[in-house]
Amino acid sequence: MNNTAKNLSNTVPSQALRVVFAGTPEFAATALEALIEQQEALNIEIVAVYSQPDRKAGRGQKLTASAVKQVALNAAIPVEQPATFKKSSTEGIAARQTLRTYHPDVMIVAAYGLILPIGVLNIPTHGCLNIHASLLPRWRGAAPIHRALLAGDTETGITIMQMDKGLDTGDMLYKVKCAIESDDTAASLHDKLADLGASAIATVLQDLPSYQAKAVKQNNHEANYAEKLVKSEGEIDWTQPAAVIERQIRGLNPWPGAYTFLDGQRVKVLASMPVNETQPTVKPAGTVISVGRKAILVACGKADNSDTHIYTEASTLRITQLQFAGGKPVSAEQVCHGNQLDDGDKFTSEPG
Structure with a gap:
């Protein structure tokens, strides 16, 4: 190969990373919107979006699509809404097979609300990445934003984590901090971290192999849990x-x-x-x-x-x-x- 050919080969983009996105509420929708807008820049293709089944909401209790589903439909991206991935059920087995048909290189998960068994985590070539709203291992679990405020923490952040079979126990690929101001509420901090999460996952996707190669294990002795809120x-x-x-x-x-x-x-x-x-x-x-x-x-x-x-x-x-x-x-x-x-x-x- 001559020098001209070598230079041309260096400018040809590699095949786009096939991404499946899984999430449900506004927090996840913010990240999905950002990734849709940056598909070309990040050299990714969002081939499918997974979200929780439609729920009844509002005074009329009408079935309502999740925030993530609405974003996906607006972008004409296929939406899947399995109730389970458990291999003990016919529906779960079918959901796994459907996921395989998308041939995902990586699955991005943000506040999905559905347990992903190890068999599902292993389907994408590069596994599943989670956008978690805390500086792990602090505040693993369902309500990290609220628990940070209730505890009087002065900072929190986003952790991009390689998912494993544990509850937010996977290796950390990237962390970015966010100060908690004296007037922050769960709502305001949610919005800050949603934007930060969208930026963080885009950063990791720019050079996924490098971030995975430098992944850091969590110190389980420093972990605490953000239990789900009750009324x-x-x-x-x-x-x-x-x-x-x-x-x-x-x-x-x-x-x-x-x-x-x-x-x-x-x-x-x-x-x-x-x-x-x-x-x-x-x-x-x-x-x-x-x-x-x-x-x-x-x-x-x-x-x-x-x-x-x-x-x-x-x-x-x-x-x-x-x-x-x-x-x-x-x-x-x-x-x-x-x-x-x-x-x-x-x-x-x-x-x-």
């Missing part, structure tokens, strides 16, 4: 320090949301100010100290100084937005000018 976690225990409750309000926004009770009626606590310093009070936990235009001051439990481990006087929380039963969200100023809350009222942790 009851939204109930506020006013004997907890204000800082803990403030993280609960942000970490559970929008779902399941933080809530309390006033005269037996549920009240949603939508937003509060950051707890930068302890404001002591002698009022019982849950007592409304004052209803002001900027904030509603509520007595909470004793705060633990993390440096000295000395418990101070009871702490206070400054609530800026509430939603009373049957009503719309209202600001502290609106509450101040209304008659739904007075100084001395008592929030309780359960009805009655």
Whole structure:
């Protein structure tokens, strides 16, 4: 081969990587949209998209396509929605065979919500890569964004992981950090990490063999688990320090949301100010100290100084937005000018 031929061969792009994408909610849809837009630049071809079966949603309980499915349909990409991949079922066996027909080089998984057995993970030539919303091995599991906020973490991030048979235990190909700001909610942090995840997977796909060759094993001794959220976690225990409750309000926004009770009626606590310093009070936990235009001051439990481990006087929380039963969200100023809350009222942790 002469020099001209050699130079020409170097400019001819290799065959596009055949990609199957698997995901369900908005977090995954963000990554899918980004990959669709960059197919030519990344030299990939998204040959199929997998998503959870349509679910009933809204007041009318109509069957609704997932966010990922809607993106795929808009891009005219084939969509598969198996209920299982288990080889113990006829449907699972058929789902595996269908996946094989796409001849995937790699499968990208993001918040899919369906367990992929080892037999499925081994179908793509380069295996399956997961876009995980934490800096593994911290916060393996279903709710890493919420758990990071609830724990008071100051940073989180995205890990692109080579999936194995364990729960988020696979080797790490790429990690990128994201600061957690004092006003971040689960919703705002979700959006930041969704964008970061889309960027991170694109980075890895630019040179997949290199990233896989440099994969790093996780330290299982450093691992902890982000358990799935349950609705009851939204109930506020006013004997907890204000800082803990403030993280609960942000970490559970929008779902399941933080809530309390006033005269037996549920009240949603939508937003509060950051707890930068302890404001002591002698009022019982849950007592409304004052209803002001900027904030509603509520007595909470004793705060633990993390440096000295000395418990101070009871702490206070400054609530800026509430939603009373049957009503719309209202600001502290609106509450101040209304008659739904007075100084001395008592929030309780359960009805009655």
